[in-house]
Amino acid sequence: xxxxxxxxxxxxxxxxxxxxxxxxxxxxxxxxxxxxxxxxxxxxxxxxxxxxxxxxxxxxxxxxxxxxxxxxxxxxxxxxxxxxxxxxxxxxxxxxxxxxxxxxxxxxxxxxxxxxxxxx
Amino acid sequence: xxxxxxxxxxxxxxxxxxxxxxxxxxxxxxxxxxxxxxxxxxxxxxxxxxxxxxxxxxxxxxxxxxxxxxxxxxxxxxxxxxxxxxxxxxxxxxxxxxxxxxxxxxxxxxxxxxxxxxxxxxxxxxxxxxxxxxxxxxxxxxxxxxxxxxxxxxxxxxxxxxxxxxxxxxxxxxxxxxxxxxxxxxxxxxxxxxxxxxxxxxxxxxxxxxxxxxxxxxxxxxxxxxxxxxxxxxxxxxxxxxxxxxxxxxxxxxxxxxxxxxxxxxxxxxxxxxxxxxxxxxxxxxxxxxxxxxxxxxxxxxxxxxxxxxxxxxxxxxxxxxxxxxxxxxxxxxxxxxxxxxxxxxxxxxxxxxxxxxxxxxxxxxxxxxxxxxxxxxxxxxxxxxxxxxxxxxxxxxxxxxxxxxxxxxxxxxxxxxxxxxxxxxxxxxxxxxxxxxxxxxxxxxxxxxxxxxxxxxxxxxxxxxxxxxxxxxxxxxxxxxxxxxxxxxxxxxxxxxxxxxxxxxxxxxxxxxxxxxxxxxxxxxxxxxxxxxxxxxxxxxxxxxxxxxxxxxxxxxxxxxxxxxxxxxxxxxxxxxxxxxxxxxxxxxxxxxx
Numbered sequence: 001x002x003x004x005x006x007x008x009x010x011x012x013x014x015x016x017x018x019x020x021x022x023x024x025x026x027x028x029x030x031x032x033x034x035x036x037x038x039x040x041x042x043x044x045x046x047x048x049x050x051x052x053x054x055x056x057x058x059x060x061x062x063x064x065x066x067x068x069x070x071x072x073x074x075x076x077x078x079x080x081x082x083x084x085x086x087x088x089x090x091x092x093x094x095x096x097x098x099x100x101x102x103x104x105x106x107x108x109x110x111x112x113x114x115x116x117x118x119x120x
Numbered sequence: 121x122x123x124x125x126x127x128x129x130x131x132x133x134x135x136x137x138x139x140x141x142x143x144x145x146x147x148x149x150x151x152x153x154x155x156x157x158x159x160x161x162x163x164x165x166x167x168x169x170x171x172x173x174x175x176x177x178x179x180x181x182x183x184x185x186x187x188x189x190x191x192x193x194x195x196x197x198x199x200x201x202x203x204x205x206x207x208x209x210x211x212x213x214x215x216x217x218x219x220x221x222x223x224x225x226x227x228x229x230x231x232x233x234x235x236x237x238x239x240x241x242x243x244x245x246x247x248x249x250x251x252x253x254x255x256x257x258x259x260x261x262x263x264x265x266x267x268x269x270x271x272x273x274x275x276x277x278x279x280x281x282x283x284x285x286x287x288x289x290x291x292x293x294x295x296x297x298x299x300x301x302x303x304x305x306x307x308x309x310x311x312x313x314x315x316x317x318x319x320x321x322x323x324x325x326x327x328x329x330x331x332x333x334x335x336x337x338x339x340x341x342x343x344x345x346x347x348x349x350x351x352x353x354x355x356x357x358x359x360x361x362x363x364x365x366x367x368x369x370x371x372x373x374x375x376x377x378x379x380x381x382x383x384x385x386x387x388x389x390x391x392x393x394x395x396x397x398x399x400x401x402x403x404x405x406x407x408x409x410x411x412x413x414x415x416x417x418x419x420x421x422x423x424x425x426x427x428x429x430x431x432x433x434x435x436x437x438x439x440x441x442x443x444x445x446x447x448x449x450x451x452x453x454x455x456x457x458x459x460x461x462x463x464x465x466x467x468x469x470x471x472x473x474x475x476x477x478x479x480x481x482x483x484x485x486x487x488x489x490x491x492x493x494x495x496x497x498x499x500x501x502x503x504x505x506x507x508x509x510x511x512x513x514x515x516x517x518x519x520x521x522x523x524x525x526x527x528x529x530x531x532x533x534x535x536x537x538x539x540x541x542x543x544x545x546x547x548x549x550x551x552x553x554x555x556x557x558x559x560x561x562x563x564x565x566x567x568x569x570x571x572x573x574x575x576x577x578x579x580x581x582x583x584x585x586x587x588x589x590x591x592x593x594x595x596x597x598x599x600x601x602x603x604x605x606x607x608x609x610x611x612x613x614x615x616x617x618x619x620x621x622x623x624x625x626x627x628x629x630x631x632x633x634x635x636x637x638x639x640x641x642x643x644x645x646x647x648x649x650x651x652x653x654x655x656x657x658x659x660x661x662x663x664x665x666x667x668x669x670x671x672x673x674x675x676x677x678x679x680x681x682x683x684x685x686x687x688x689x690x691x692x693x694x695x696x697x698x699x700x701x702x703x704x705x706x707x708x709x710x711x712x713x714x715x
């Protein structure tokens with residue numbers, strides 16, 4: 001180790017891998033993926049992982065991705081809810097891994113829910 | 121990228137309650153469910169709440185599971201990790217309220233704590249240098265080497281007010297400046313991790329949970345004092361600490377954070393581990409250095425002090441693990457930040473190992489000046505089974521005790537010395553009404569008699585005589601004259617012993633005499649042990665009115681000392697009774713009492 005810059009580079013890279021352990025507090029945007037049997041059967045796992053990867057790739061702070069049980073509309077699974085403090089909950093249905101990037105970009109980053117993916 | 125991190129405590133406490141098997145089962149189950157790419161299992165250091173181990177935290181939810189068993193793992197994997205349903209029955213009670221699940225930091229155990237020395241314990245993976253770096257690791261070393269002169273570093277440590285955490289309380293910055301002032305071709309830094317007090321595990325937990333911070337601090341100390349080599353003297357009974365420290369040293373060498381020309385500053389520093397065989401005297405700095413040199417661990421007279429003539433005859437700085445653990449934070453956050461915590465003459469925080477008759481056995485770190493009442497009642501969760509607090513033993517065999525009447529004393533170096541006690545290294549053993557203070561004093565004397573190295577007579581012979589006198593008291597054979605002799609011998613040993621072991625060995629006797637003299641008198645004059653501990657002074661009796669004559673006790677008694685017929689009150693033959701207590705435990709009517 002010869003410079004502080006080298007040390008800080010390692011720090012940055014590792015911090016990014018550890019964001020999941022951060023205490024994001026009450027203002028965090030929560031992305032919740034329905035992972036009951038119905039969700040898993042409909043393909044929720046790849047959706048969940050796509051969210052985790054996308055959030056990491058963009059190095060977004062204050063966003064947690066977690067799972068939940070059955071939301072109750074099994075025919076619309078995989079269901080994803082985006083919960084932002086002070087705003088209405090947005091529910092996306094029949095999600096796929098391909099749709100994730102758009103939700104992250106339009107909704108989480110820019111604040112415009114992707115209406116076409118929500119429940120009709 | 122892992123979507124979830126599962127942190128499992130791998131400290132000695134949780135390891136002995138099977139956390140290793142939990143980690144293995146967890147990894148196997150995760151693999152079986154095909155989640156290995158999504159969930160990462162990390163073995164950390166001590167979380168502090170050892171009483172409720174093994175402990176597990178699942179992120180991002182931050183769910184705090186306590187007393188996890190191997191059988192619980194399939195449920196945690198299936199429900200929580202796969203389906204995202206938190207297994208509430210396994211959550212730490214304090215975090216669960218009818219309406220919500222509280223954050224760990226809001227629980228009583230953690231709310232009053234201030235974690236400086238323990239900041240990374242239970243937070244990072246101690247075997248991964250990158251995680252330490254992510255939590256600002258090695259930045260303090262970089263700052264010292266690139267921005268400060270050695271004199272500036274010493275000044276910061278002086279200004280912080282940090283004092284030695286091993287028990288002595290000597291100002292750390294001053295100690296460093298002594299070594300720095302002595303010119304020599306070779307100087308050394310020594311870390312004292314020979315934690316030998318019964319009931320103390322602060323240093324072990326830091327080494328297990330955050331070994332890199334000790335490496336970083338020792339390198340900083342080396343730079344400040346002009347030393348290029350360091351030794352960590354750690355007892356062989358701490359295998360997990362030794363293994364993690366070795367891994368950490370290897371990683372630091374690989375990254376060039378130990379070795380030649382660190383941060384291109386021209387500063388070289390190398391670190392070695394020396395294992396101690398578990399002799400208590402080797403916690404004394406001169407005996408420790410004699411042991412590192414390869415000789416029998418015996419103290420040598422001071423002066424010359426280690427700062428002049430220490431390890432291998434060279435100027436040496438020796439500090440305790442916890443003292444070092446504070447250094448990187450002091451450098452990064454500044455002396456003022458550190459000095460803002462604590463009391464006028466005792467700055468910062470202190471780690472205590474809570475043990476004995478207390479609900480939350482474990483490791484706590486509080487600002488200096490916190491009262492014993494706060495530590496025991498609030499953080500420690502009080503005394504089990506509704507018993508009354510009697511005293512807390514601090515500083516182990518070298519320390520004293522704090523009685524209930526002084527529970528509101530703010531804990532710092534000077535207050536404890538003023539009441540005839542000492543801070544010690546941080547072992548805090550809580551005693552309730554069932555503990556006999558004479559017996560406690562005898563217990564610690566047993567320890568010092570065993571651990572005296574034998575080099576000087578006052579300690580070798582004196583402690584043995586002292587122990588014999590205590591035994592005479594607990595046997596009910598002593599006179600009041602013996603009590604005076606006991607006290608006199610205590611002062612003689614204190615004044616004439618060569619090293620700290622002998623000089624402090626009579627402290628448990630003196631402290632209990634000071635606060636619990638009436639218990640000594642009861643043993644001597646009334647020939648009774650008020651707490652009912654000292655076997656020779658205790659008599660077992662059956663209360664005839666309460667006895668139903670069920671015969672259970674007479675069947676259980678191993679020596680046939682209880683006689684009587686069915687449905688008639690029984691009696692105990694005190695000549696035959698060996699006072700084992702089996703009858704009391706077996707009696708369903710509470711008819712048997714100790715007198």
